[in-house]
Amino acid sequence: MERPDWAPADVDLSRPSVARAYDYWLGGSHNFEVDREFARQALAAVPDLRLVARANREFLHRAVRFMLDEGIRQFLDIGSGIPTVGNVHEIAQQVDPDSRVVYVDIDPVAVTHSTHILAGQPNAVALLEDLRHPEAVLDHPEVRRLLDLDRPVGLLLVSVVHAVPDQDDPYGLIRRLWTALAPGSCVAISHVTTDSRPDEMGEGARLSGRTNTPVTARTRTQVEDFFAGLDLVEPGVVWSPLWRPESSADVGEHPERMSFYVGVGRRR
Amino acid sequence: MSDRPAADGLDDRSRPGVEEFVTAWATALHRAHYVPISAEQRRRIVAGLADRLVTAVLAEPGEPGGGRRIGTDLVAAGFGSPEALGGTIAVIGSRFLGELGITADPTIAARLNRLLADLAAGFTSAAHDLSLRAQDTVRLAALAARTQAEEALRVSEARFRRFATHDQLTGLPNLTLLTEQLGRLSAAQLPIDRVGVCCLDVDDFAAVNDVLGYQVGDLLLREIADRVGALTDRRIDLVARLDSDRFAILVRDTTCAGDAVKIADQALAALAAPFRVNGTEVPLTVSAGVAEGTVADGGAATLMRASEIALHWAKADGKATLRQFDQDRSNADAERYRLSAAMPAALRRGEFTAAYQPIVALRSGQLTGVEALARWQHPQLGLLSAARFIELAERTGLVVPLGRQLLEQACRQASRWQRVQPGLYVSVNVSVRQLRRNGFAGAVAQILDRTGLPPHLLQLEVTEQAVIDLTGIVTETLAALMKLGVRIVIDDFGIGYANLANLRSLPLHGLKLDASLTRSSAQPARRPGARRPGTDDDFLSTVVSLGHKLGLVVTAEGIETAQQARRLTATGCDNGQGWHFGRPVPPHEITARIVAQQHHDAVSPGTELPALPIQQR
Numbered sequence: 042m043e044r045p046d047w048a049p050a051d052v053d054l055s056r057p058s059v060a061r062a063y064d065y066w067l068g069g070s071h072n073f074e075v076d077r078e079f080a081r082q083a084l085a086a087v088p089d090l091r092l093v094a095r096a097n098r099e100f101l102h103r104a105v106r107f108m109l110d111e112g113i114r115q116f117l118d119i120g121s122g123i124p125t126v127g128n129v130h131e132i133a134q135q136v137d138p139d140s141r142v143v144y145v146d147i148d149p150v151a152v153t154h155s156t157h158i159l160a161g162q163p164n165a166v167a168l169l170e171d172l173r174h175p176e177a178v179l180d181h182p183e184v185r186r187l188l189d190l191d192r193p194v195g196l197l198l199v200s201v202v203h204a205v206p207d208q209d210d211p212y213g214l215i216r217r218l219w220t221a222l223a224p225g226s227c228v229a230i231s232h233v234t235t236d237s238r239p240d241e242m243g244e245g246a247r248l249s250g251r252t253n254t255p256v257t258a259r260t261r262t263q264v265e266d267f268f269a270g271l272d273l274v275e276p277g278v279v280w281s282p283l284w285r286p287e288s289s290a291d292v293g294e295h296p297e298r299m300s301f302y303v304g305v306g307r308r309r
Numbered sequence: 310m311s312d313r314p315a316a317d318g319l320d321d322r323s324r325p326g327v328e329e330f331v332t333a334w335a336t337a338l339h340r341a342h343y344v345p346i347s348a349e350q351r352r353r354i355v356a357g358l359a360d361r362l363v364t365a366v367l368a369e370p371g372e373p374g375g376g377r378r379i380g381t382d383l384v385a386a387g388f389g390s391p392e393a394l395g396g397t398i399a400v401i402g403s404r405f406l407g408e409l410g411i412t413a414d415p416t417i418a419a420r421l422n423r424l425l426a427d428l429a430a431g432f433t434s435a436a437h438d439l440s441l442r443a444q445d446t447v448r449l450a451a452l453a454a455r456t457q458a459e460e461a462l463r464v465s466e467a468r469f470r471r472f473a474t475h476d477q478l479t480g481l482p483n484l485t486l487l488t489e490q491l492g493r494l495s496a497a498q499l500p501i502d503r504v505g506v507c508c509l510d511v512d513d514f515a516a517v518n519d520v521l522g523y524q525v526g527d528l529l530l531r532e533i534a535d536r537v538g539a540l541t542d543r544r545i546d547l548v549a550r551l552d553s554d555r556f557a558i559l560v561r562d563t564t565c566a567g568d569a570v571k572i573a574d575q576a577l578a579a580l581a582a583p584f585r586v587n588g589t590e591v592p593l594t595v596s597a598g599v600a601e602g603t604v605a606d607g608g609a610a611t612l613m614r615a616s617e618i619a620l621h622w623a624k625a626d627g628k629a630t631l632r633q634f635d636q637d638r639s640n641a642d643a644e645r646y647r648l649s650a651a652m653p654a655a656l657r658r659g660e661f662t663a664a665y666q667p668i669v670a671l672r673s674g675q676l677t678g679v680e681a682l683a684r685w686q687h688p689q690l691g692l693l694s695a696a697r698f699i700e701l702a703e704r705t706g707l708v709v710p711l712g713r714q715l716l717e718q719a720c721r722q723a724s725r726w727q728r729v730q731p732g733l734y735v736s737v738n739v740s741v742r743q744l745r746r747n748g749f750a751g752a753v754a755q756i757l758d759r760t761g762l763p764p765h766l767l768q769l770e771v772t773e774q775a776v777i778d779l780t781g782i783v784t785e786t787l788a789a790l791m792k793l794g795v796r797i798v799i800d801d802f803g804i805g806y807a808n809l810a811n812l813r814s815l816p817l818h819g820l821k822l823d824a825s826l827t828r829s830s831a832q833p834a835r836r837p838g839a840r841r842p843g844t845d846d847d848f849l850s851t852v853v854s855l856g857h858k859l860g861l862v863v864t865a866e867g868i869e870t871a872q873q874a875r876r877l878t879a880t881g882c883d884n885g886q887g888w889h890f891g892r893p894v895p896p897h898e899i900t901a902r903i904v905a906q907q908h909h910d911a912v913s914p915g916t917e918l919p920a921l922p923i924q925q926r
């Protein structure tokens with residue numbers, strides 16, 4: 042008999058996890074040798090991968106601060122990964138202690154770790170759910186408890202959309218997510234591309250096939266298409282360092298080497 | 310920021326060059342390591358550390374552990390990467406003294422070196438601790454994740470198992486669970502060794518669904534499940550729903566079949582009370598099949614099957630009833646099934662033949678005709694009489710080709726006999742099915758044609774049943790046959806309900822009295838004053854004269870003794886048939902008998918030929 046779809050996912054510690062490898066690239070120690078081995082292979086292919094990861098993380102923070110400036114006080118962070126410095130709830134709660142954050146990830150270890158970090162935090166939770174099942178996320182009782190979907194929400198899809206292959210209809214999934222949100226909600230997306238460094242990033246993407254979440258790199262137009270139906274916030278879809286940098290010194294000489302297209306859209 | 314008293318009366322922060330040094334250090338750190346704080350916050354943190362650095366270098370004597378704490382605090386502020394340490398050492402080594410305009414005398418230089426060494430040690434030890442803590446937490450997280458996944462798997466497996474072993478509509482165990490449980494009982498060396506299975510099935514449930522809709526059907530099934538599930542007998546092991554409207558009760562600790570039957574009776578009683586849906590009563594009846602026996606040696610699986618066979622009998626025997634499995638009946642069923650399945654091939658191979666039984670004129674004792682009776686020369690079972698297979702052939706429809714084959718054989722044989730005994734007729738049974746087919750009369754005509762038998766020497770025996778309801782086609786066929794000149798007689802007369810009106814309206818040739826009329830029964834106890842034929846003989850005479858009054862030839866079957874033959878002769882019955890006059894035999898024996906009779910007639914005409922010695926069986 043076929044196993045019904047409510048059978049839970051297994052925890053496979055013999056496979057590298059992107060969540061933990063990403064933590065390693067950012068200098069964290071929440072990872073295992075199997076993750077580091079993969080992370081070092083990726084570093085061999087893309088020597089400045091740590092900077093790439095950092096530029097992505099910096100975009101996340103600028104996007105969150107932008108949304109806070111817009112008055113948004115509730116966040117849905119899908120593909121939140123292993124908690125590391127500058128978690129969304131920390132940044133948001135510095136601005137407003139009542140800010141609410143729901144973290145979602147499919148990596149069970151990332152989620153239990155997040156849950157551990159969030160113990161005693163009434164306004165933030167971490168859920169084991171899948172971006173590919175938007176209704177399961179949106180209808181989750183914890184989402185309903187913490188987030189008021191009649192008011193604007195900051196939807197963070199940072200470095201996760203490329204984990205959804207074309208056959209899972211990423212465009213449809215993302216549309217289903219933001220159409221459930223109130224006008225004024227913002228959607229931040231960052232997405233890997235091989236446009237600027239086809240060889241190195243191509244090899245990196247190929248290596249990701251060994252992890253639990255392989256990567257599908259996309260072109261600028263393909264990334265822009267994710268914002269169809271939303272109002273793109275200035276400066277549009279750009280290289281990660283170029284999105285509203287704090288100072289021109291932060292940009293660096295070759296922002297395209299950071300290999301992430303990023304953007305923020307607002308729901309009308 | 311620092312509340313320490315200024316060394317040498319000098320405020321370190323206002324010291325020229327501190328600003329520049331802080332900028333250089335903050336920039337180096339920012340480049341080396343990302344901490345999500347603003348440039349302003351970063352500067353403030355670095356300024357505090359620079360301040361402590363100045364004090365440590367200039368203080369007399371040096372504050373113990375000062376450098377170490379700066380390293381620790383750098384890590385605590387988030388700048389814990391190797392690059393951050395490298396950048397820090399580089400900036401302090403290359404720019405600290407210069408920017409602050411401190412002369413690098415050997416004491417200062419040595420102090421600065423020691424300070425850097427301390428800072429590096431403090432930094433790495435803090436970073437190491439941080440790493441170890443992170444390792445601990447991620448390991449615990451992995452462990453917890455695994456436990457949770459296992460727990461979730463257990464829950465989902467339990468759900469899955471329930472899903473796989475229970476019926477969703479009624480919540481009862483399903484066939485899978487019942488089979489498992491039977492298997493367990495078979496396998497386990499339990500003190501119980503006998504169980505019963507009661508199979509219950511709603512009669513004509515499909516009609517309920519069709520007429521009232523499946524929602525009502527579902528409500529009824531739930532109600533049935535509730536009622537059967539509510540039976541409390543302690544021997545009931547489980548109640549299962551097998552499929553749509555079929556349920557089963559597993560009974561354990563039985564000692565005999567009666568124990569299981571008792572439970573089935575309880576279930577039937579519980580289901581006999583009226584069913585109501587939305588206030589209206591839905592009439593329902595239920596049939597049950599019960600099997601009971603030992604569970605050892607795979608008996609359990611057999612029991613399940615046996616209960617379903619018994620259920621099938623209950624249905625076949627009119628529904629709304631209970632049948633208990635019986636091995637003999639089952640064997641007979643199986644045997645009949647095998648025979649029935651083998652018949653078409655047997656027909657092709659020509660395994661069916663005819664045997665012929667003499668019919669004699671009772672008054673003269675002369676052989677006047679023969680009845681052709683079907684025989685099956687079965688390759689394994691030997692010669693089978695019609696009783697073994699005709700009913701099966703009727704059911705499958707094979708009786709039609711079989712009947713035709715037999716008819717042709719019989720006509721051909723009778724035609725041959727005309728050479729030794731002209732006028733000898735052959736009587737052949739015809740089934741209702743044959744009569745109901747278009748073109749039967751035509752087929753008979755062709756056979757007569759082919760075989761050359763004069764039509765009036767072919768007698769067809771039809772049952773009372775065939776002429777009870779004279780539907781169009783049967784009447785037409787009979788009329789066509791009579792027009793051909795074929796004789797029609799009613800077979801087995803007196804046991805069914807022959808429509809006497811039909812007897813009159815059909816141009817019949819005769820009646821064959823059933824053997825049960827021929828044999829004398831025990832004399833009935835005579836009730837005083839009752840008006841009834843006093844004896845069997847009275848009764849027989851009445852029937853025979855009824856036949857004669859209708860202008861019919863009467864033949865008595867089943868005459869086994871000389872005494873019966875005399876009795877029948879006395880009633881005026883025309884012909885007789887039965888073991889007394891000869892058993893069904895192969896055609897050459899009939900030929901021999903004809904020849905013998907003719908010889909006898911030539912020698913001593915007018916005397917009766919003694920019955921032939923029994924040659925068969």
Ligand SMILES: C[S@@+](CC[C@H](N)C(=O)[O-])C[C@H]1O[C@@H](n2cnc3c(N)ncnc32)[C@H](O)[C@@H]1O
Nearest residue numbers: 060063120121122146147148171172199200204
């Ligand atoms: C590189 S991390 C990104 C962490 C964080 N968003 C950031 O950008 O700093 C990507 C995360 O996405 C998660 N992920 C991948 N596919 C996912 C999916 N279908 N649903 C939810 N999370 C997913 C991975 O487990 C991983 O933790």
